[in-house]
Amino acid sequence: MQSNRLGWILLAPTLVILFFFGVLPFIYVVYVSFHQWNPFAANPEMIFNGADNFRRIVFDAEFLNSVGVTVAFVFFAVLSELIVGYFLAQAFMKDFPGKAFFRTIHTLPLIMAPIIVGSVWKLMTTPSIGIIPHYLDEWFGITMNIGTSAPAAFATIVIMDVWHWTPLVTLTLIAALVSLPADPFEQAQIDGANSRQIFWHITLPMIMPAVVATVFIRLMDALRTVDEVWMLTGGGPGSATRFVGVHIFKEVFPKTNYGYGSTISVIVLYLTIVACWLLYVTMLAPRNTKED
Amino acid sequence: MxxxxxxxxxxxxxxxxxxxxxxxxxxxxxxxxxxxxxxxxxxxxxxxxxxxxxxxxxxxxxxxxxxxxxxxxxxxxxxxxxxxxxxxxxxxxxxxxxxxxxxxxxxxxxxxxxxxxxxxxxxxxxxxxxxxxxxxxxxxxxxxxxxxxxxxxxxxxxIKVYLYRKDLFEDPDIQAAFKEKTGRDLVPAATHEEYSEIAQFFTDWGKENDMELWGTTAQAHTGHVASWYEYVESVAPTFGVYNWGINADNNYAASVENGGTMNSEEAKEALTWWLSMRDIAPPESVQSTWTEVGTTFGAGRAAQGLVYGENAGWIAADETKSLVVGKVGVALPPLADGVMDEVESGEGYIGYYxxxxxxxxxxxxxxxxxxxxxxxxxxxxxxxxxxxxxxxxxxxxxxxxxxxxxxxxxxxxxxxxxxxxxxxFAGAPAYPFHAQVRETVAPTFYSILTGDLSVSDGLDQMAAEAEAVLTDLGYRN
Known part of the structure; x- marks a missing residue:
């Protein structure tokens, strides 16, 4: 009883902060999402409009396009980060000359603010001036212009995200790989299992919780990507990289469409929860059931 | 300094x-x-x-x-x-x-x-x-x-001025080549046709002489409102399309059908002309906002262009940032026939203040x-x-x-x-819904820039979108 009370006392500051800075704003956003509210409309007051905003969102081509682009981005970026991150983690598990140096270098992108990453990549990809289009043209005769080519802009953003966040995946997977017991691997080798069989039947199942946790983190991050894209393409060319985060930003800030913008935010939160739940159900739940 | x-x-x-x-x-x-x-x-x-x-x-x-x-x-x-x-x-x-x-x-x-x-x-x-x-x-x-x-x-x-490279315009060899090619003297353009001619000449000149030089700047970012601003504030008025093509005295009409000019023939001509200039501008123009246009000009990559006055200062005078210090002249933007008369009579403006x-x-x-x-x-x-x-x-x-x-x-x-x-010159029109209309029509404008929509269809769509959002906001009945 005594320790319960002490526990709540110690937790209280966190819970209070969480309530005021997390729960309360969320409730307010939900409340606003049921209103028509633009402070620069002829009537700047909040007007309750029931589920109109939610009805509108279903037919909003710009929003649906931004969801589609975001889903594609999340798929390519997170999958690439997992694959590259796993190979890098395996590489860093082995000893080689300059390992400490390369491991340090490889984590540097992690400490850069997304807005800086966007700026740096903008400089590197500016048509005809940036180092990437320049050498692509000089060495391979390829013209790269992210201001006119939607695929080039999209691919550049995926690559930028992979460059920025793969180190996080690598570090998480290194931690998981280091903690694996040696016995199952030795037994598998004695039984004659090849490396592919060892990966699919021993390594992957054993690091699955770490993989899922990493995917959760990256999925949620990728779904709300704004800064880097804002700096690099501004959502263009056209709407090719207008991810849902950028779409919400444009709706809420420049357009001051607070009501509808809040509705989009609520829906995106809902979609994120559903995506994470699906991930959990398909990747972790079967394993837990088996263990039970 | x-x-x-x-x-x-x-x-x-x-x-x-x-x-x-x-x-x-x-x-x-x-x-x-x-x-x-x-x-x-x-x-x-x-x-x-x-x-x-x-x-x-x-x-x-x-x-x-x-x-x-x-x-x-x-x-x-x-x-x-x-x-x-x-x-x-x-x-x-x-x-x-x-x-x-x-x-x-x-x-x-x-x-x-x-x-x-x-x-x-x-x-x-x-x-x-x-x-x-x-x-x-x-x-x-x-x-x-x-x-x-x-x-x-x-x-x-x-003001957003027509900036040109005095050193290039006054170079005897270039003047002679221009005269030979066009039959007229190389002076800052007074009309869009003259501007196009000069722009094409310098873009060709850059290619022929293996120079990083193009004939014009273009603030033509395909995902930033800077491009929309260049069109509505600095290009459309020179063709006689004022106040974004929205008629505040006529129920904030934007479409020609309802009394606006956003999708008028003049507007379509203006956008078509501007896109033709964009196509012979430096390649970075499709990623350029007002800042990058200044940088492009300051780097000596364009012979002429419409540049915000706040950038004209450092372009012309700051040696630590600009390669064209002392080589810059200013002129009024090129105009379509009749625009100056309209402006002098108080009906419009020729560019952005x-x-x-x-x-x-x-x-x-x-x-x-x-x-x-x-x-x-x-x-x-x-x-x-x-x-x-x-x-x-x-x-x-x-x-x-x-x-x-x-x-x-x-x-x-x-x-x-x-x-x-x-x-x-004139500032933005007296609209309390500035950003709201801009953000509504901008995605369609970007689609015109990327070629996903034709100029004609795109401007028709923009006019309809502008009227719809003005109705939503309660300004248009």
Whole structure:
């Protein structure tokens, strides 16, 4: 009883902060999402409009396009980060000359603010001036212009995200790989299992919780990507990289469409929860059931 | 001279001036007496004029009056975000906010700002002997309401000019080649056809001579509103399409069908012409906002272009940033037939007159102290050094200062044009829904730029979208 009370006392500051800075704003956003509210409309007051905003969102081509682009981005970026991150983690598990140096270098992108990453990549990809289009043209005769080519802009953003966040995946997977017991691997080798069989039947199942946790983190991050894209393409060319985060930003800030913008935010939160739940159900739940 | 050096020199000069020339120090000390210990907070865009306020004028004012002034300089969108949220929520964090010319009507519609004229009338003891609204150029009119009351002290003002490379235009070899190719002399263009001819000539010249040179700039970003601004503010008016093609006197109609001009034949001709210029501009143009256009010109990559005056200053005079110092001339933008007649008769304008003012939010808790600071930065006495450090003129007397006249020479006569021809340019139309319409039509505009929509279909769609959002916002019946 005594320790319960002490526990709540110690937790209280966190819970209070969480309530005021997390729960309360969320409730307010939900409340606003049921209103028509633009402070620069002829009537700047909040007007309750029931589920109109939610009805509108279903037919909003710009929003649906931004969801589609975001889903594609999340798929390519997170999958690439997992694959590259796993190979890098395996590489860093082995000893080689300059390992400490390369491991340090490889984590540097992690400490850069997304807005800086966007700026740096903008400089590197500016048509005809940036180092990437320049050498692509000089060495391979390829013209790269992210201001006119939607695929080039999209691919550049995926690559930028992979460059920025793969180190996080690598570090998480290194931690998981280091903690694996040696016995199952030795037994598998004695039984004659090849490396592919060892990966699919021993390594992957054993690091699955770490993989899922990493995917959760990256999925949620990728779904709300704004800064880097804002700096690099501004959502263009056209709407090719207008991810849902950028779409919400444009709706809420420049357009001051607070009501509808809040509705989009609520829906995106809902979609994120559903995506994470699906991930959990398909990747972790079967394993837990088996263990039970 | 570098920007930092200019700042340093300005600060030194102003320090001397502050002790020697200001005979009215006693006024400031006396007027500030009740506000000792007060801290004023302002938010503004991180631009040269604003940095001058933060680095030079605010410390001077603090030393003179004992009133502390903290000026927060941030990005364009963050500045609006912070100011609007503060004024909307009524938190009163800021005592001064930067008001871009195009947002003033939205702020006035929401009663965000304090009526400075009224404040001065109500508090005659606060009025500095060196301050008068009459000192400002006519640009101050953009910050007045219908009764002529001022709601912001102008702090920067510039026009978007036709900048050209004097060294190239005056090169005998180039002149001869141009004459041979076109049959006319190489002089700044007066019409769109002439402009196109010059642009094509220099783009070809760059290719033939293996130079990184193109015939024109283009502020044609495919995902940033800068491109839309270039079209509606600087290109469409030169074809006779004004006020974004929205007819405020006719129920805010945008489509030709309803009485607007957003999708008129002139508008379609203007956009088609501009896209043809974009296609022969440097490749980075499709990723260029106003900043990158300045950088492109300053790097010597374009022979001519429409460039914001705030950038014209460093392009023409700052050797640490520009490769074309002393090689720049200014001219009026090229026009379609009849446009100048319309403008002279008061029906339109030929380009964009931009700038901003420092306003006093209605929610400020330190209005009187803030009013003192706003007067301080609005005095004639502080203007010349400010104009040299960060090219901008907001007070009529500034033009006559010898230092400013020297700067005018460096800028190829830019200040003369601002003074004598400024009346031909205009700021954004008086719409309280500026950003809302812009953001609604911009995605369609980008689709035109990427070729996903034709000019004709795209402008038709933009007109329909503009009318729809104006109906949603309650401005259009």
């Amino acid at each position: 570098s920007f930092a050096l200019k700042f340093g020199a300005s600060a030194l000069a102003m320090s001397v001036a502050a002790t020697a020339a200001f005979a009215d120090d006693a006024f400031w000390k006396q007027a500030a007496e009740p506000y000792q210990g007060v801290t004023l907070r302002g938010v503004t865009e991180s631009s040269p004029p604003s940095l001058y306020i933060r680095e030079v004028l605010a410390p001077q004012f603090e030393e003179l009056t004992g009133i502390r002034v903290d000026v927060e300089t941030t990005s364009w969108d963050q500045m609006f975000d912070k100011a609007i949220k503060d004024m909307e929520a009524g938190t009163g964090i800021y005592d001064m906010v930067y008001i871009e010319q195009d947002i003033i009507y939205s702020y006035l519609a929401r009663d965000f700002l304090t009526d400075l004229t009224q404040l001065m009338e109500d508090n005659p003891d606060l009025v500095a002997p060196t301050y008068s609204e009459d000192n400002f150029t006519t640009f101050a009119d953009y910050f007045k309401n219908e009764e002529g009351h001022l709601f912001g002290v102008p702090m920067e003002a510039f 931009d700038g901003g003012a420092f306003g006093l939010p209605s929610t400020s808790k330190q209005k009187e102290a803030a009013a003192l600071f706003l007067q301080y930065i609005g005095q004639n006495e502080v203007q010349p050094e400010w104009a040299v450090a960060a090219p901008r003129v907001t007070n009529t007397a500034t033009y006559d200062d010898p230092k400013v006249q020297d700067m005018n020479e460096e800028l190829g006569g830019y200040y003369d044009m601002l003074k004598d021809k400024g009346y031909l």
